[in-house]
Amino acid sequence: MLTVHHSSLKAQLGAATLVVALVLLLAITLMAFSGVKVGVNEQRISANEVRYREALEVAQAGMEHGIAYLRANKSIIASNAAGGWNAAASSPRWTACAGNDLPCGTSTSASYDSAYLAYRNVPNTAQVSSAYTYTLHFATPASGAAPVANPTITIISTASPATSGGVADPLAGSAQLKQTVKGYGLITHRPNRPLIAATTIKIGQGNHGGQVWPNLNFAPGVSPQSAWAGQTTGTPINIAVGAVTCNDSYPNCSSTISTSSTSGLDLSTANFPPDLFQYTFGVNASNYHIIKNDRSVTRLTTCGSLGSAGIYWITGDCEISGTVGSFSNPYVLIIEGTFDMEDDTTFYGIVFLTKADGANGSGGNTDLKEDITIYGALLSDSSVQLEADGQEISVIYHQNVIDIASSYGGGFAKLPGGWFDQLKP
Numbered sequence: 001m002l003t004v005h006h007s008s009l010k011a012q013l014g015a016a017t018l019v020v021a022l023v024l025l026l027a028i029t030l031m032a033f034s035g036v037k038v039g040v041n042e043q044r045i046s047a048n049e050v051r052y053r054e055a056l057e058v059a060q061a062g063m064e065h066g067i068a069y070l071r072a073n074k075s076i077i078a079s080n081a082a083g084g085w086n087a088a089a090s091s092p093r094w095t096a097c098a099g100n101d102l103p104c105g106t107s108t109s110a111s112y113d114s115a116y117l118a119y120r121n122v123p124n125t126a127q128v129s130s131a132y133t134y135t136l137h138f139a140t141p142a143s144g145a146a147p148v149a150n151p152t153i154t155i156i157s158t159a160s161p162a163t164s165g166g167v168a169d170p171l172a173g174s175a176q177l178k179q180t181v182k183g184y185g186l187i188t189h190r191p192n193r194p195l196i197a198a199t200t201i202k203i204g205q206g207n208h209g210g211q212v213w214p215n216l217n218f219a220p221g222v223s224p225q226s227a228w229a230g231q232t233t234g235t236p237i238n239i240a241v242g243a244v245t246c247n248d249s250y251p252n253c254s255s256t257i258s259t260s261s262t263s264g265l266d267l268s269t270a271n272f273p274p275d276l277f278q279y280t281f282g283v284n285a286s287n288y289h290i291i292k293n294d295r296s297v298t299r300l301t302t303c304g305s306l307g308s309a310g311i312y313w314i315t316g317d318c319e320i321s322g323t324v325g326s327f328s329n330p331y332v333l334i335i336e337g338t339f340d341m342e343d344d345t346t347f348y349g350i351v352f353l354t355k356a357d358g359a360n361g362s363g364g365n366t367d368l369k370e371d372i373t374i375y376g377a378l379l380s381d382s383s384v385q386l387e388a389d390g391q392e393i394s395v396i397y398h399q400n401v402i403d404i405a406s407s408y409g410g411g412f413a414k415l416p417g418g419w420f421d422q423l424k425p
Contacts, residue, residue: 055132055159055175056421062134062157063177065125069136070153071411074183075296075310078147078407081329085119086146092120094146103137103156117142127162132174134159149407150183152415180418186296186311186409187332188282191350191377192218193268194397195227197364197384198276202238203227204260209242210386210393211253214266217399223265226257230272237267250396276381277356285381288356291334296409303333309349311408315360325349327398330376330405338365346373348398350405353380368393376401 070077073085080086086094094117097104103120104112112118122136140153147153158176192215195201204210214224226245229236239245241260245267246253257264273279283290291297297311303318309329317337325331325348333339334352337360341347351374355361363381375398378384386393 051131052173052175054129055161055173056177058129058132058134059157059159059175059177059421061128062125062136062159063155063179066122066136066138066155066157067179067181067412067414069122069125070138070155070181070183074411075408077151077183078143078149078404079328080146092122094119094140096142096145097139102135102158103139103154112139115142116140117145117147129159129162131162132159133162149403150185150410152180152182153412154178154180154418175421178418178420180415181412182415183407183412184410185407186291186294187280187350187406189279190402190406191280191379193225193228194374194377194395195384195386196276196377197228197380198230198272198382199364200231200234200236200238200383201227201229202240202383202385202387203245204240204243204393205385205387206240209240209244209260210395211243212245213250213253213394213396214245214247214257215397215399216249224257225268226266228268228272230269230276232269236269237263239263250394276379277352277354280352280379285354285356288354292357294409297334303335306331315357320347321345327375327400328404330401332405332408336360337362338367340367341369341372341374343369344371345369346375348375348401350376350402351378353378353382353384355381376405 076084078086084090096114097112097116097118098114100106100110103118104110104116116139119138122138125136127133135158137156138153139156140147140151156176156178158174160174194212194214203212212226214226216224218225224247227237239258239260243260244253244256245258245264247255247257257266275285277283277285277288281291292299292313297313298307299313299315300306301314301316303314303320306312306324309325309331311332312334314333314335314337317340318333318335319340319342321342323346327348330349331347332350332352334354336354336357339351339353353363353365355363361381364383364385366385366387368386371392372394374395377397378395386395
């Protein structure tokens with residue numbers, strides 16, 4: 001007869017229960033460890049995401065500061081004058097791209113060659129994060145040793161972990177942004193002739209002549225252009241006895257296109273804009289105050305206190321003498337009153353005689369003496385009268401002067417497709 005010992009069965013059941021409990025406990029422990037590990041990983045991922053996002057935002061802030069820096073310094077970016085970005089004593093200054101360092105390339109490959117210029121480690125920009133710092137570099141196509149007027153510039157903003165006690169956060173990443181921007185000036189349409197007037201143009205007075213050198217590169221297959229008037233009846237362009245428009249490079253007027261007895265193809269009245277102010281500045285004449293109050297425009301009552309080269313709005317009459325400006329530092333004068341040049345005066349730049357402000361504007365009255373030279377262009381909302389007392393008056397179209405003068409003011413705009421970002425672990 002089989003005898004079952006209840007104490008042995010109870011012991012076996014207890015052992016089985018203990019094993020199951022231990023297995024369940026182990027499973028729960030493993031699950032707990034797994035959950036903690038997942039939580040830690042998620043926390044690390046979240047922290048990394050926060051770091052990367054902060055790096056990207058710091059790089060973006062650097063980019064915006066870079067654009068603001070270009071706008072604030074637009075007039076001196078290409079200048080080699082004192083204080084200009086290309087001046088011999090400037091630090092930093094534009095240098096030809098070479099090697100793989102930013103902004104010309106990366107640590108492993110070059111993006112730009114010596115046909116580009118680099119401006120490194122832009123100063124005076126604010127840091128916006130305690131955890132990250134950014135650096136700014138600029139690259140632009142070279143035009144000799146300096147950028148062109150209204151240049152196309154690629155801004156490279158790199159955000160890197162800030163250091164504390166000389167040590168950076170080992171978990172922090174970095175970010176790099178590139179944005180290409182294009183400069184634009186306050187002048188929308190650059191003058192393409194030395195004399196432009198909404199009604200009539202008179203060159204010389206009585207038997208006193210003058211010389212006007214045209215835009216020799218006006219357009220392919222088109223005659224050089226000296227004067228453009230808006231009036232189409234009567235005599236919109238009157239060349240006095242002894243006055244000529246020259247078909248040669250200054251200072252030798254060995255051949256002429258038009259004289260007092262003949263009108264050449266360099267004189268035009270076709271397709272004149274209905275609003276010369278709007279054509280030149282991109283703003284309707286009735287909204288002239290937008291230009292007059294632009295931050296890049298200096299307002300004066302007369303020309304007696306002109307400062308460094310730039311854009312000036314003269315609310316009264318303007319009289320100049322001596323030498324005003326240079327080939328590399330021309331002026332833009334927007335004048336409500338009359339424009340006078342004393343004997344032996346040379347002016348470099350663009351003069352716009354406006355009547356946009358109807359209460360004061362005269363738009364065309366000029367009084368030019370002997371031995372006068374204008375390198376650039378003279379424009380008027382109404383008429384231009386070069387009523388010189390003597391015969392030595394010259395208005396010479398000069399492309400470099402026009403280009404530099406037309407680059408003043410304005411700002412920089414982002415180019416479509418010119419943005420690139422990169423996050424780095």
